[in-house]
Amino acid sequence: MSLRAKLLEVASALLPALRTSPKTRVISGSAVVLSLVAFGAAGVAPMAPDAADLPVTMVVEELPVPDLNAQIASLSPAAGQFVAEERVRPGDNLSALLDRLGVNDPQAASFLRSDPAARPLLGLRPGRRVQATIDGDGRLISAAALLGDGRDDDTRKLVVRRSGAGFAAEQQPVAFDNRVEMRSGEIRSSLFAATDAAQVPDSVAMQLVEIFSSDIDFASDLRKGDRFQVVYETAWQDGEMVRTGRVLAAEFTNAGRTLQAVWFGRGGNDGGYFDLQGKALRKAFLKSPLAFSRVTSGFAMRIHPISGQWKQHKGIDFAAASGTPIRSTGDGTVEFAGNAGGYGNMVVIRHGNLYTTAYAHMSRIAARRGMRVSQGELIGYVGSTGWSTGPHLHYEFRVNNVALNPNSIVVPHAQSLAGVELQHFRSVAADMGHRFSLMSGEKLQLAAR
Numbered sequence: 001m002s003l004r005a006k007l008l009e010v011a012s013a014l015l016p017a018l019r020t021s022p023k024t025r026v027i028s029g030s031a032v033v034l035s036l037v038a039f040g041a042a043g044v045a046p047m048a049p050d051a052a053d054l055p056v057t058m059v060v061e062e063l064p065v066p067d068l069n070a071q072i073a074s075l076s077p078a079a080g081q082f083v084a085e086e087r088v089r090p091g092d093n094l095s096a097l098l099d100r101l102g103v104n105d106p107q108a109a110s111f112l113r114s115d116p117a118a119r120p121l122l123g124l125r126p127g128r129r130v131q132a133t134i135d136g137d138g139r140l141i142s143a144a145a146l147l148g149d150g151r152d153d154d155t156r157k158l159v160v161r162r163s164g165a166g167f168a169a170e171q172q173p174v175a176f177d178n179r180v181e182m183r184s185g186e187i188r189s190s191l192f193a194a195t196d197a198a199q200v201p202d203s204v205a206m207q208l209v210e211i212f213s214s215d216i217d218f219a220s221d222l223r224k225g226d227r228f229q230v231v232y233e234t235a236w237q238d239g240e241m242v243r244t245g246r247v248l249a250a251e252f253t254n255a256g257r258t259l260q261a262v263w264f265g266r267g268g269n270d271g272g273y274f275d276l277q278g279k280a281l282r283k284a285f286l287k288s289p290l291a292f293s294r295v296t297s298g299f300a301m302r303i304h305p306i307s308g309q310w311k312q313h314k315g316i317d318f319a320a321a322s323g324t325p326i327r328s329t330g331d332g333t334v335e336f337a338g339n340a341g342g343y344g345n346m347v348v349i350r351h352g353n354l355y356t357t358a359y360a361h362m363s364r365i366a367a368r369r370g371m372r373v374s375q376g377e378l379i380g381y382v383g384s385t386g387w388s389t390g391p392h393l394h395y396e397f398r399v400n401n402v403a404l405n406p407n408s409i410v411v412p413h414a415q416s417l418a419g420v421e422l423q424h425f426r427s428v429a430a431d432m433g434h435r436f437s438l439m440s441g442e443k444l445q446l447a448a449r
Contacts, residue, residue: 080136090126097130104138111160111167112143118160118169120147129240140167146242147171155242176235176242184439187226191218194228204232207247209291210376211261211273214283216254219292219318227253229439231432249432262432264417264425276429278417284351285411286329286375289359289395290318290382314403315358315396322363322391324382327375329357329395334371334379343394344386347379356401360394361386 084101098109112118124130124145133141141162148155156171185198195205208230209218216222233245249262261281265271273281332351340346343360347367350356363383373379384391397406417425 081133081141082136083131083133085129085131088124088126088128088130092126094122098132098140101130101132101134101143102138103132103134103140105134105140108140108143108160108162108167111169115167115169117171118158118167120158120171121145121160146174146237155237157237174237174242176237178245179234179236180231180248181234182229182231182435182439184227184229187222187228188224191222200230201244203244204230204247206291207232208250208252211247211250211281212252212254212259213286213288213291213376214281215259215287216252217287219288219290221254223255226255229436231435249435251436260436262425262429264421264428274417274425274429276433278422278425278429280416282375283411284330285355285357285397285406286327288318289326289329289357290320290324290393291327292320315360315394316406318382318393318395320382320391320393322381322383324393325378326359326362326380326382326393328373328377328379329397330355330375332357332373334367334369334373337365337367337369337371340386342387344388345380345383346386349373349379354399356398358394358396358398360396361388361392363391 082102086097086100088097094109094112098105103109112121121130121143124147128145130143130145132143135141139162140160143158143160145158146155147158155174155176157174158169158171160167160169183195183198183200185194185200187194191209192202192205195202195208208228212218229251230247231249232247234241235243235245246263247261249260251258251260253259259281260275261273262276263271264274275281326347328349330349330351332349332355334347335350335356336346336348338346340360343358345362345365346358346360347362347365348356348358359380361383362380362385364381365379366381367373367379382391382393395406396403397409398404399409
C-alpha cells in the first residue's frame with residue numbers, strides 16, 4: 001500500500017470524530033497531525049540495503065612457508081653442546097663419574113687430577129651434584145659443583161672451563177636462596193622414623209632433641225601418638241637444598257604435655273629458646289647425658305652385679321654401645337678426669353658451689369682437668385672400664401658431694417626475658433604461634449614460605 005493510500009485511510013477513519021464536540025475535534029485533529037508526521041518520517045527514512053546485494057571482492061595473498069630447518073637449528077644446543085648432570089656415589093672415582101657424565105676427554109681427566117684448584121672435585125661427598133657441558137664427541141667444555149659440607153657460609157662453587165688449548169679452574173662465591181620450612185609429624189615407632197616420614201632432615205631432628213632434652217628423655221619418654229611441629233631455616237642453590245640452618249621454633253607434645261620453643265637472638269649467635277611467654281626453656285641440667293639410651297639400673301637398692309651384695313646404687317646406669325658420645329649435662333669446670341678404680345675412666349664436673357656430676361666407665365676421656373665445658377659438650381665415650389659387666393654409662397648427680405636421685409631434683413631454669421627484650425620477643429612469638437596454628441589442623445602438614 002502506498003503512503004498516499006495510507007494517509008487517506010487514516011483521514012477517513014477520523015472524519016466521524018471531527019463532527020463531534022469541539023474538545024473531541026481538538027484531540028482528533030492532534031492525532032491526525034501526529035500520524036501524518038510519523039508516516040512522513042517513515043517515508044523519508046532510507047531503507048537498509050540487503051546484504052545479499054552487496055558487492056563481493058576476493059583477495060588472494062601469498063604467505064611464506066616457515067623454514068623448519070632453521071627453527072630446529074635454533075632449538076639445538078649451540079655447536080652441538082649437551083649438558084649432563086650426575087650425583088657422586090659412594091666409592092666413586094673420577095673415571096666412573098666422568099663416564100656417567102658422558103665425558104670422553106683424557107686431557108680433561110688429567111687436568112682434574114693434577115690442577116690444585118680443580119682437585120677438590122675428587123673429594124666430593126656422596127650425593128653432591130656435578131654438572132658438565134660436553135660436545136658431540138664427549139669433550140669437556142665446562143663442569144661445575146658445590147664445594148664444602150654446607151654447614152657454614154664458606155660453601156663455594158667450583159667451575160672448570162675449557163680455555164684455549166687447555167682448561168682453567170676457579171672457585172666462586174655462592175648466592176643462596178634462604179627459605180623457612182615448616183613440617184609436622186607423629187611418633188609411631190621412633191623419633192627419626194617420624195622425622196623421616198615428615199621429610200625433616202636429620203640435622204633438624206637432632207636440634208629438636210637438644211632443644212627439649214631438659215624436659216624429655218628421647219630414649220625412654222617418647223610415646224606412640226606424640227606429635228611435633230618444627231619451623232627451621234634452609235639454604236638453596238640452583239633448586240637444590242644445600243644445608244639446613246637453625247630451628248626457629250618447635251612444638252612437641254609428649255604424653256599429653258605440650259612444650260613450645262621459640263629462638264630469640266640477642267645479636268650474632270647469642271640467643272636461646274624460650275616458650276611463648278618468654279620463659280627460658282633451657283634448664284641448668286639436661287635430663288640425660290646421652291642423646292639416646294635406656295636406663296638399666298636406677299637410683300635404688302640392688303644386688304651389685306660383681307660383689308653380689310645388697311647395696312644402694314648411687315646413680316643411674318644408661319645402656320649404650322661402646323663409643324657412644326657422652327655430653328656434659330650442665331655448664332661447669334672439669335674437676336677430675338682420669339682412672340678412679342672401680343669407676344674406671346671417669347670425669348667429674350663441678351657446676352658452681354653446690355652441684356657436681358660424675359660420668360664413669362668411659363672407654364675414652366675427651367676432657368681434661370680444669371677445662372671449662374658447656375651444657376651438651378662432648379666429654380667422653382661410653383665404655384666398660386672399672387667394675388663393669390658391659391658397656392654402659394654410670395651417671396651420678398651430687399649435691400654438696402652427696403649423690404642424689406637426679407630425677408627427683410628440681411633444677412632452676414636459665415634467666416627469662418624481661419623489659420624491652422620481652423616486648424621484641426612477643427612479636428616473634430606471635431608469628432611462630434601463627435605458624436603452629438597453620439600446621440595443627442592436619443595430621444601431617446608440610447609447607448614452605
